[in-house]
Amino acid sequence: MTKSAEDALVEQLSQLGALPPNDLLGRVAVDWVSLPATVGRVYVAFSGHGISYLRTADSVHGEETEFLESYRRRFGRPLRPASRPPAGLAPALRTGRAKALTYDLRELSSFERAVLTAIQEIPHGQTRPYSWVAREVGHPGAARAVGSALGRNPVPVLIPCHRVTRADGQPGDYVFGQEAKESLLRAEDVDLDEVRELAAEQVFYLGSDTTNIVCFPTCHNARRISAAHRRGFRDVVEAEEAGYRPCQHCRPESMATA
DNA sequence: ATTCCGGCAGAGC
DNA sequence: TGCTCTGCCGGAA
Numbered sequence: 001m002t003k004s005a006e007d008a009l010v011e012q013l014s015q016l017g018a019l020p021p022n023d024l025l026g027r028v029a030v031d032w033v034s035l036p037a038t039v040g041r042v043y044v045a046f047s048g049h050g051i052s053y054l055r056t057a058d059s060v061h062g063e064e065t066e067f068l069e070s071y072r073r074r075f076g077r078p079l080r081p082a083s084r085p086p087a088g089l090a091p092a093l094r095t096g097r098a099k100a101l102t103y104d105l106r107e108l109s110s111f112e113r114a115v116l117t118a119i120q121e122i123p124h125g126q127t128r129p130y131s132w133v134a135r136e137v138g139h140p141g142a143a144r145a146v147g148s149a150l151g152r153n154p155v156p157v158l159i160p161c162h163r164v165t166r167a168d169g170q171p172g173d174y175v176f177g178q179e180a181k182e183s184l185l186r187a188e189d190v191d192l193d194e195v196r197e198l199a200a201e202q203v204f205y206l207g208s209d210t211t212n213i214v215c216f217p218t219c220h221n222a223r224r225i226s227a228a229h230r231r232g233f234r235d236v237v238e239a240e241e242a243g244y245r246p247c248q249h250c251r252p253e254s255m256a257t258a
Numbered sequence: 259a260t261t262c263c264g265g266c267a268g269a270g271c
Numbered sequence: 272t273g274c275t276c277t278g279c280c281g282g283a284a
Contacts, residue, residue, distance in 0.1 A: 111267060130280055134266090144280040145267040151279050152268095166280070173279030181279085 031082030032071070034064065037093035038187050039157060039180065043067040045079055046086050049104035054155045059176045074154070075107070096188060097124050098158040108152070111139070115149040122163040125188040126218040126250070127195075129167040135253060143167075151175060157184065169199025190218055203232030205252055207244045214239040219250035 030047045045053035060066035071079050092098035105113050114137040122128050131143040150161040156175050162184040166172040174181035207214035208225040215222035233239040236252050246252045
């Protein structure tokens with residue numbers, strides 16, 4: 001066992017407090033399973049603390065051993081095969097809706113955890129810019145740092161960093177590659193072609209002239225705007241000058257940062 | 259469209 | 272501590 005693995009165990013044990021000893025193994029040992037998902041087969045590591053790691057079979061070239069090695073490189077400890085997956089995991093992977101699961105994000109910084117927590121609020125089928133996430137976690141201006149944090153997302157697909165896209169309408173980079181990001185979004189019925197067409201016209205927000213509310217184009221409220229009442233905007237300031245206010249659901253950047 | 263910087267968190271030295 | 276570099280960005284030129 002490596003030094004860092006020992007440290008991790010000691011730290012975990014110290015956090016167990018008054019838990020009965022017969023819970024120890026279940027809390028400390030980390031298991032793994034292989035399951036089908038919308039993106040093909042995935043490998044998932046988990047313990048009593050929650051799901052801690054996910055890789056697609058594609059990303060490890062279909063090799064279970066490569067998954068096990070990548071886990072060991074990152075966490076400094078081995079995995080053991082599980083007899084069955086944690087509750088709710090299989091359906092979450094089938095449907096792409098995973099908000100109810102619990103995750104073990106203790107290895108991350110508080111900023112990284114805040115970012116991953118915030119993006120779990122992005123609904124299935126919708127996207128938000130990196131700069132939006134930065135503002136949501138109280139670090140406006142840290143859009144690039146958000147990208148770095150998402151790049152370290154230990155549980156992609158389930159924690160939906162693929163729903164965070166670039167402000168210019170491009171999908172942006174992704175752990176498993178831009179192609180994988182695009183296919184994940186298309187599987188959620190995100191109309192990437194329309195997003196690109198709008199962006200080409202310098203339209204990054206959509207409003208309805210019946211409600212005078214402005215949204216991100218993928219917001220479910222924006223999807224309901226009829227063609228006759230739809231109006232595009234370059235930015236929120238332009239929309240506000242036209243008498244529109246930001247949607248309370250998708251919260252496009254307004255001037256007030258509270 | 260492309261390129262070039264400024265900004266920011268984290269890691270390594 | 273402080274300095275430097277890197278990275279799923281953004282926006283200006």
